[in-house]
Amino acid sequence: MKYGDKIIRVEGVIVEVHDGAIGIDLKGRLGYLEVPLRMVISDYPFEVGQTVAWNMSFIEQEGPEVDEKYVSRLNIYTQKRRDIAAKKKDKEED
Amino acid sequence: MSITAETAKQHANDPAVLCCRAEEGTVLAPSNFEDPAIFPDLIDSGLLNTDGALKLGQVLNGSKLTKTVDSLTPITPDIIDKYDELEGEEEAPAEEAAPAEEAPVAAPAATLAPVVGGTIKLHIGEGKNIDIELPAGLGGGAVAAPAAAPVAAAGAAEAAAPAEQEEKVVRTLSRRHLRIDKVERGPETKIENHVLYIEDGIEDKAVESEKLVQSLKIDVITPDKYHTYSETIMDIQPIATKEGEAELGEGVTRVLDGVLMVVSGTDANGVQIGEFGSSEGYIDENMMWGRPGAADKGETLIKTEVVIDAGKNMERPGPIAAHKATDVITDAIRKALKKVDESEFEADLEEFKQVRRPGKKKVVVIKEIMGQGAMHDNFLFPVEPVGTLGAKPNVDMGNVPIAASPLEVLDGCIHALTCIGPASKEMSRHYWREPLVLEALHDPELDLCGVIFVGSPQANSEKFYVSRRLGQMVELLDVDGAFVTTEGFGNNHVDFVTHIENIGKRGIPVVGFSFCAAQGALVVGNKYCNAMIDNNKSMSGIENEVLECNTLCPEDAVRGVAMLKAEMAGEEVKAPERKYNVNVKTNNLELIEKATGKKIETVENEQSLPMSEKRREKYD
Numbered sequence: 145m146k147y148g149d150k151i152i153r154v155e156g157v158i159v160e161v162h163d164g165a166i167g168i169d170l171k172g173r174l175g176y177l178e179v180p181l182r183m184v185i186s187d188y189p190f191e192v193g194q195t196v197a198w199n200m201s202f203i204e205q206e207g208p209e210v211d212e213k214y215v216s217r218l219n220i221y222t223q224k225r226r227d228i229a230a231k232k233k234d235k236e237e238d
Numbered sequence: 239m240s241i242t243a244e245t246a247k248q249h250a251n252d253p254a255v256l257c258c259r260a261e262e263g264t265v266l267a268p269s270n271f272e273d274p275a276i277f278p279d280l281i282d283s284g285l286l287n288t289d290g291a292l293k294l295g296q297v298l299n300g301s302k303l304t305k306t307v308d309s310l311t312p313i314t315p316d317i318i319d320k321y322d323e324l325e326g327e328e329e330a331p332a333e334e335a336a337p338a339e340e341a342p343v344a345a346p347a348a349t350l351a352p353v354v355g356g357t358i359k360l361h362i363g364e365g366k367n368i369d370i371e372l373p374a375g376l377g378g379g380a381v382a383a384p385a386a387a388p389v390a391a392a393g394a395a396e397a398a399a400p401a402e403q404e405e406k407v408v409r410t411l412s413r414r415h416l417r418i419d420k421v422e423r424g425p426e427t428k429i430e431n432h433v434l435y436i437e438d439g440i441e442d443k444a445v446e447s448e449k450l451v452q453s454l455k456i457d458v459i460t461p462d463k464y465h466t467y468s469e470t471i472m473d474i475q476p477i478a479t480k481e482g483e484a485e486l487g488e489g490v491t492r493v494l495d496g497v498l499m500v501v502s503g504t505d506a507n508g509v510q511i512g513e514f515g516s517s518e519g520y521i522d523e524n525m526m527w528g529r530p531g532a533a534d535k536g537e538t539l540i541k542t543e544v545v546i547d548a549g550k551n552m553e554r555p556g557p558i559a560a561h562k563a564t565d566v567i568t569d570a571i572r573k574a575l576k577k578v579d580e581s582e583f584e585a586d587l588e589e590f591k592q593v594r595r596p597g598k599k600k601v602v603v604i605k606e607i608m609g610q611g612a613m614h615d616n617f618l619f620p621v622e623p624v625g626t627l628g629a630k631p632n633v634d635m636g637n638v639p640i641a642a643s644p645l646e647v648l649d650g651c652i653h654a655l656t657c658i659g660p661a662s663k664e665m666s667r668h669y670w671r672e673p674l675v676l677e678a679l680h681d682p683e684l685d686l687c688g689v690i691f692v693g694s695p696q697a698n699s700e701k702f703y704v705s706r707r708l709g710q711m712v713e714l715l716d717v718d719g720a721f722v723t724t725e726g727f728g729n730n731h732v733d734f735v736t737h738i739e740n741i742g743k744r745g746i747p748v749v750g751f752s753f754c755a756a757q758g759a760l761v762v763g764n765k766y767c768n769a770m771i772d773n774n775k776s777m778s779g780i781e782n783e784v785l786e787c788n789t790l791c792p793e794d795a796v797r798g799v800a801m802l803k804a805e806m807a808g809e810e811v812k813a814p815e816r817k818y819n820v821n822v823k824t825n826n827l828e829l830i831e832k833a834t835g836k837k838i839e840t841v842e843n844e845q846s847l848p849m850s851e852k853r854r855e856k857y858d
Binding site for chain 2: 180
């Protein structure tokens, strides 16, 4: 990475709380992050609206190559979701 | 940041560098100096150059500045009026330290066991508003020590003990193996002539058993079908049952060889259960075959694909339902296994003896298991090996430390819901073949008194709560040494190091095991984290999405045992390099091999798996 050592403080707001994960909106609508609980260090029970902060750097593209393994995995996944959606629609129409 | 007299003493052999501007005529005191722990980073970034600097221990004897200098100036002879000469050989830099007088009889002269986080001086505990800043890449060293020195020392101690006390077998556990050649479907679940038949339509029973489960599909994956797409693998479980009235951890356990249960699933929208610990993909590319917690090549996998209600994949009842529904099928097989005639089993029983060795070094294995909620949970102490019936989730029990016998661990007392990440989580099968428990149990120089499971809760306050209970429990065990292991990485490292602190501050030598390397570096540390084993196996030290790749293996157990023995014998464990370096581990293994004369087999990593060329370029 070319800029990997440029660490910046990022703040966010908890917008979703699950038993095993929380969803965070980056302040300023700069993105959304969902992380498992164990990746969060906390002192209190989680609640929607609490603010969080962490350090990160910008995300850098590693190169122009495409990893076919991930593409095939993704295709299987999206196809499956499409099938499920289609099935649901059929059911509703019935 | 200035340092205290105590820190200055610890760092007597490190360069003396001023923390703040100091006027001419200042008599140097510890408060004038910067903490040497942060020097490597300053040197790396070009802010500091300690070449030619005097040592801290040389300038704290009333030395006076002859010049006004700025902060971060190394003390050199030209800016002070006087300094002490270096004392003796043992004051040499740490890399060369050879505590020869401590172990004069030992053949390999020095104990060469580098440590994770040896330079971190953070104390968590009861502080408030602590801002912690640590260099990235901290804490990544693997460690061990030659066994010869401690052995010699221990031997001497035993000779002095009143009399050689006899070994005592507390209890035994036997496994009766039944080979399964084929898995087929049939009108009822039964085992005949080494063929396992699973009842047609048993899926419906499994679905009915759990409200949240919408559907369940069974795939029998034989070795020729390993290149099959699978949803995320949530768990890998041995199929076993107790014989007669025997309870978990003793008596006879019947177990099927060559076949395993595998739990996988998604929610109704197709989202993976335990989305984050996701290892979906082709099984042959995504599993590190042969790890204690994984399948071995050649085994047939009975894989359930459970679909639970939409949106429940991240809620606690979701993963639990998937596991319980799968257990309906496993339980049917267990019942069939109970009925098989004894003559069909292999003639030889595999026997595990829980041996206490009075007079030897008493040790305890502490396994930190996840307890943050949802899939970060484990069912403890089921009635049947790796079952769910009768078991209690450690989250419901407040994650407090719970004692188990080593044989209970090997008999499947943990049904792991397993969380993230795939490469470092411990599957149910891992406990069935737990390398550290086996190594400590079979070591004739150790008296393993038991295993303690302690959950890792979410909130820091709860983490410190369970940690203090653990410290107290270890204190009353009166052990000579302790192992602490954890799985995965993340906030569980907070309690992991607090456990080590709570044990270490009671004067008990402790060795920690965790995946750290590059990605899972410890976020905190304390002075007791001086003896650590890194479970990393991946080439680049990352979570490589390959199931079980970075879990505790026999080679790690061997290193940990050697290190704890060295610590208990009063040997010094050497500090690691600042960045993760796999050579540390290789060197230590070589030292152990040399000292014990035994060859240690090391396991392969993800490089041995089929994988696309591009992925290889990207990651390794």
